[in-house]
Structure formats: structure tokens, C-alpha cells
């Protein structure tokens with residue numbers, strides 16, 4: 001009985017992680033930040049210098065406000081330059097900068113979510129997010145293989161296995177590829193990560209830009225819904241959650257300032273929640289966004305409330321913070337334009353403050369005391 005009483009408050013607060021995306025490590029064009037990532041000439045001919053992972057004082061600002069997770073983007077073509085190919089050989093200069101950003105976050109007591117921001121593509125970053133060679137496409141001679149992707153993840157996990165505050169996000173927003181290939185790449189990454197002895201939380205993406213609203217739907221001609229394919233995912237450490245994304249504009253693309261009606265926002269997540277529940281799975285909404293207006297505030301607030309009331313959801317991260325956004329309409333970076341005055345203080349900050357977030361221990365998909373037996377074996 002005593003144990004039950006002690007457990008109760010924790011069990012009611014399902015959200016373990018709440019924070020922001022730290023976008024910037026994948027940015028391309030140092031001269032025109034207003035158009036954001038992937039703009040301008042990239043990588044070939046070398047335009048390094050157009051990226052920045054974090055601003056340390058801004059990280060501290062968010063940590064002081066209670067944020068406990070930062071999703072830190074990286075670009076695979078920078079971590080594994082094309083002349084090396086995708087795999088275990090890294091550009092150690094870029095890696096060291098990335099590790100410094102990760103350490104800034106984790107030394108501050110928060111969790112760092114590693115995010116290869118590559119849409120399950122690798123070869124010509126200028127072609128992303130829409131096109132480019134799909135990892136594991138055996139008909140494309142310029143595509144990296146699933147095995148090479150696994151080698152990349154084995155190396156990454158090996159380098160971070162002793163940092164308990166790291167979370168491994170397998171890939172940002174796979175899309176327009178066979179859902180079975182998303183599964184194969186995800187599964188190969190999981191085995192690679194566990195194979196080097198890393199036991200931290202893994203986030204597993206689906207097809208269709210890993211959209212939560214379309215989790216149970218086909219996201220292209222002939223493409224199987226994530227719900228039909230991904231429940232077969234296996235993790236020997238039983239410490240994973242599905243990685244889902246959700247914007248609340250009319251086409252869920254994160255490109256419009258207006259949101260759908262606030263009282264319908266939660267319904268976009270209901271099919272995914274039902275699927276999670278009936279398959280005994282969990283999910284992390286690692287990208288959530290809406291413009292700076294009252295309807296979007298209400299929409300986001302309703303959604304964050306909903307997430308906290310449904311134990312299938314273990315976390316969320318807002319899109320986006322990051323040092324290079326300038327006046328991007330979704331930016332919540334401190335000191336960067338009027339948006340900082342709006343979404344962050346109006347919705348995110350109070351929801352962060354109200355949550356009982358995980359504050360120590362290895363990154364995990366579970367509330368303390370609710371881990372399944374398989375988690376400990």
C-alpha cells in the first residue's frame with residue numbers, strides 16, 4: 001500500500017522528457033540564415049562554417065527553466081564525409097564539436113537526443129529533404145547500404161555508451177521509401193547500438209516523415225502504414241520508443257503560421273495512441289510545432305496536456321530552437337525575434353514547469369518502478 005501511494009504521483013505524470021530541438025548542425029548556408037537548413041550550395045566544394053550546433057548560454061537558459069531534453073541535429077555527410085562513405089570513419093573535427101554540444105547539455109543534467117537529420121538519405125545533402133539516395137536502396141549504386149548505416153550507429157553508440165544522458169534517435173523523418181526498408185534500417189541500427197553494449201533509450205522513426213497523424217495510414221502509393229510494419233521491431237534491451245512528429249498546420253508540414261482548430265488537434269494523435277496502446281508500445285513526439293497565435297497556443301497546450309495524460313507518450317521536443325534560425329516563425333531561441341515572446345512563454349514553459357521530468361539516471365522509456373522484467377536482463 002505504501003509503495004502504491006508513493007508510485008501514484010509518478011504514474012500520473014507520464015511525460016519524462018520535455019524540451020526543444022537544437023537545429024543548426026545540419027545548416028548549409030552561412031550567408032542566408034533566413035531560409036534555414038539545406039539552402040544554398042552544400043558540402044561539395046566546401047561550405048563548412050555554415051553550421052553551429054548550439055549556443056551554450058541559451059542551453060543554460062532552457063535548463064534553468066526546467067527543460068530536460070535537447071534534440072541536437074547533425075548531418076551525416078558532415079559526420080561521414082563522402083570520401084569516407086557512410087560508416088565508422090568519422091570526421092573527428094565535426095564529431096568533437098558535436099560531442100562538445102552533447103556534453104554541454106548532459107553536464108547540465110539534461111538529456112541529449114542524437115539526431116542524424118538525413119531523412120534516411122545519404123550522398124548529396126543538397127537534395128534533402130525531398131530526394132537523394134535512400135539508405136539501403138540496393139537498386140541505386142550511389143546509395144549507402146543498410147550495413148553501412150549499422151556501422152555508423154555502432155561507432156556513434158560506442159563513442160557515447162558511457163554517457164547515460166544520451167538518447168539515440170535513429171533518423172530524422174524517413175519518407176517515400178518502402179516502409180519495410182525503414183524497418184530494416186531501424187532494426188539494423190538497434191542491433192548495432194546494442195551490439196557495442198550501449199543500453200540507453202533509442203527512438204525509432206517510421207515512414208511518411210514519421211508523422212503521428214498518419215501513423216496508421218499509407219503515406220504514398222503502395223507504401224505500407226507504419227502501424228502494419230513497425231510493431232515487429234525488437235530491442236534486446238527493451239528500451240526504445242517510436243519517434244513521431246507532429247505539426248498542427250493544415251497539411252501537418254510545419255510551414256504555415258495558422259493551426260487547425262485547437263479543439264481538433266488532439267484527435268490527430270488518437271489513432272497513433274490507440275495503436276501504441278494495443279501494441280504495448282511507447283512514443284516520443286520529438287518534433288512538435290505550431291505558430292505564434294492564440295489558436296496554436298491552445299492547440300499546443302491541449303496536445304501537451306493530452307500527452308501527459310496518456311502514458312504511451314514519454315516525451316516531446318519543440319521544433320525549434322537553435323542558434324542560426326534568425327526570425328524563422330517557429331524559432332523559440334532566446335533573443336531571436338518576437339517568437340521568443342510567444343510560443344515558449346505562452347505554452348511550452350508552463351508545461352515544462354508543470355511536468356515531473358526525469359532528472360537523473362540512464363535515459364529510459366520507463367517511469368522508475370515500471371520497467372518490464374526484460375529491461376533488466
Ligand SMILES: *[C@@H]1O[C@H](CO)[C@@H](O)[C@H](O)[C@H]1NC(C)=O
Pocket residue numbers: 031032034035
Ligand atoms: C535569403 O533568402 C530569402 C528567401 O529565399 C530571400 O528572400 C532573401 O533575399 C535572401 N537574402 C540574401 C541576403 O540572400
Ligand SMILES: *[C@@H]1O[C@H](CO)[C@@H](O)[C@H](O)[C@H]1NC(C)=O
Pocket residue numbers: 055056057058323334335
Ligand atoms: C550566444 O548568445 C548570446 C546572446 O544570447 C550571444 O551574445 C553570443 O554571442 C552567442 N554565442 C554564440 C557562440 O553564438
Ligand SMILES: *[C@@H]1O[C@H](CO)[C@@H](O)[C@H](O)[C@H]1NC(C)=O
Pocket residue numbers: 048049081091092093094
Ligand atoms: C571535417 O570537419 C571540419 C569542420 O567542419 C572541416 O573543416 C573539414 O573540412 C572536414 N573534413 C573533411 C574531410 O570533410
Ligand SMILES: *[C@@H]1O[C@H](CO)[C@@H](O)[C@H](O)[C@H]1NC(C)=O
Pocket residue numbers: 044124125126127
Ligand atoms: C547535388 O544536388 C544538387 C541539388 O539537387 C545539384 O544541384 C548538384 O549538382 C548535386 N551535386 C552532385 C555532386 O551531384
Ligand SMILES: *[C@@H]1O[C@H](CO)[C@@H](O)[C@H](O)[C@H]1NC(C)=O
Pocket residue numbers: 134137138139140141176177178
Ligand atoms: C532506388 O533506386 C532506384 C534506381 O536509382 C530508383 O529508381 C528508385 O526510385 C529508388 N528507390 C527509392 C525508394 O528511392
Ligand SMILES: *[C@@H]1O[C@H](CO)[C@@H](O)[C@H](O)[C@H]1NC(C)=O
Pocket residue numbers: 216217271
Ligand atoms: C487513416 O487510418 C485510419 C485507421 O487507422 C482510418 O480510419 C482513416 O480513415 C485513414 N485516413 C486516411 C486519410 O486514409
Ligand SMILES: *[C@@H]1O[C@H](CO)[C@@H](O)[C@H](O)[C@H]1NC(C)=O
Pocket residue numbers: 337338339340341
Ligand atoms: C516581448 O513582449 C514585451 C511586452 O509585450 C515587449 O516589451 C518586448 O519588447 C518583447 N520582446 C521581444 C523580443 O519581442
Ligand SMILES: *[C@@H]1O[C@H](CO)[C@@H](O)[C@H](O)[C@H]1NC(C)=O
Pocket residue numbers: 297298301302305346347350
Ligand atoms: C493548458 O490547459 C490546461 C488544462 O485545460 C489549463 O489548466 C492551463 O491553464 C492551460 N495552459 C495554458 C498555458 O494555456
Ligand SMILES: CC(=O)N[C@H]1CO[C@H](CO)[C@@H](O)[C@@H]1O
Pocket residue numbers: 036037129173209245247252253254
Ligand atoms: C525546417 C524543417 O526541418 N522542416 C521539416 C520539418 O518536418 C517536415 C515534415 O514534418 C519536413 O517536410 C520539413 O522539411
